[in-house]
Amino acid sequence: xxxxxxxxxxxxxxxxxxxxxxxxxxxxxxxxxxxxxxxxxxxxxxxxxxxxxxxxxxxxxxxxxxxxxxxxxxxxxxxxxxxxxxxxxxxxxxxxxxxxxxxxxxxxxxxxxxxxxxxxxxxxxxxxxxxxxxxxxxxxxxxxxxxxxxxxxxxxxxxxxxxxxxxxxxxxxxxxxxxxxxxxxxxxxxxxxxxxxxxxxxxxxxxxxxxxxxxxxxxxxxxxxxxxxxxxxxxxxxxxxxxxxxxxxxxxxxxxxxxxxxxxxxxxxxxxxxxxxxxxxxxxxxxxxxxxxxxxxxxxxxx
Numbered sequence: 001x002x003x004x005x006x007x008x009x010x011x012x013x014x015x016x017x018x019x020x021x022x023x024x025x026x027x028x029x030x031x032x033x034x035x036x037x038x039x040x041x042x043x044x045x046x047x048x049x050x051x052x053x054x055x056x057x058x059x060x061x062x063x064x065x066x067x068x069x070x071x072x073x074x075x076x077x078x079x080x081x082x083x084x085x086x087x088x089x090x091x092x093x094x095x096x097x098x099x100x101x102x103x104x105x106x107x108x109x110x111x112x113x114x115x116x117x118x119x120x121x122x123x124x125x126x127x128x129x130x131x132x133x134x135x136x137x138x139x140x141x142x143x144x145x146x147x148x149x150x151x152x153x154x155x156x157x158x159x160x161x162x163x164x165x166x167x168x169x170x171x172x173x174x175x176x177x178x179x180x181x182x183x184x185x186x187x188x189x190x191x192x193x194x195x196x197x198x199x200x201x202x203x204x205x206x207x208x209x210x211x212x213x214x215x216x217x218x219x220x221x222x223x224x225x226x227x228x229x230x231x232x233x234x235x236x237x238x239x240x241x242x243x244x245x246x247x248x249x250x251x252x253x254x255x256x257x258x259x260x261x262x263x264x265x266x267x268x269x270x271x272x273x274x275x276x277x278x279x280x281x282x283x284x285x286x287x288x289x290x291x292x293x294x295x296x297x298x299x300x301x302x303x
Contacts, residue, residue, distance in 0.1 A: 080093065
C-alpha cells in the first residue's frame with residue numbers, strides 16, 4: 001500500500017505555476033524599501049491633490065483678494081501663506097498638483113496609445129513600411145519641441161489645457177513608437193508568431209493578441225516613467241509662461257514665482273511647496289519605475 005501511494009505521488013506531481021506579472025511587480029516593490037515608500041508617497045499625493053480638490057471651489061480658490069496678499073507661513077489662518085493676489089497657497093497647491101498630474105496622465109495616454117500602435121506596425125511588418133514609419137519618426141524627433149510649442153501657444157486662439165495636451169502629445173509619440181518597435185522586432189521571429197502565421201491568423205490578431213501580451217511588462221514600465229516626464233514638460237512650460245493659462249493653477253505656475261529674486265529670498269512659501277511636491281512626484285515615480293523594470297526582467301528570466 002505504501003509503495004502504491006508513493007507511485008501515485010510520483011505519477012501526479014504538483015506543478016507550480018509561474019507568478020503573474022502583477023505578483024512579481026508587487027514583490028519587487030515590497031522588497032525594495034525605497035520603492036515601497038515611493039509607492040506610499042504617490043498614493044498620498046493623489047489623495048492630497050485629487051481628494052483635497054474635491055472640497056474646493058476653483059472660482060473661490062482663484063479669486064483675487066489684494067487685502068490678503070503675501071501672508072507668510074501660518075499667518076491669518078493660511079497654513080502655507082498667500083500669493084500676490086491673496087490666494088491661499090495650500091489650495092492652489094491641491095488644484096495645481098491635480099492639474100499637472102492630469103495633464104501628465106492625458107499626454108501619456110495619447111502618446112502611449114499612438115506610439116504602441118505605430119511601433120507594432122513598424123516592428124511587425126518591417127521592410128518598406130518600417131522604413132517609411134521610422135523616417136517620419138526621425139523627422140518629428142529632430143524638431144525643436146519647446147520653441148514650436150511656445151510659438152503655437154501664442155498664435156492659437158482660445159488656448160486651453162486640451163490644446164496644451166495635444167501640443168505636447170504631438171512631439172511625444174515618436175520616442176514611444178521607437179521604444180516599442182525595438183521589442184516587437186525581437187518578437188516577430190519567435191516560434192509562436194510563426195505558428196500563428198502558419199495557422200492562418202490575421203496580422204491584426206497576431207499583433208494584438210499574440211505579440212502585445214508578451215511586451216506588457218515593457219508597456220507598464222514605459223507608462224509609469226513617461227507620466228513623470230510629461231508632468232515635468234508641463235511644469236517647465238508653465239514655469240516659463242507658455243503652459244496652462246494664468247487663470248489655471250499648476251505646479252509650474254506656482255514654481256514660476258521663483259522668477260522674481262525678491263520672492264526667492266523673502267517669500268519662499270510662494271514657490272517652495274510646489275517645488276518640493278514636484279520633486280517628490282518625479283522621484284517617487286522614478287523609483288517605482290525602477291522596481292517595475294526589475295520585475296519585468298525577472299519575469300522574462302522566468303519565461
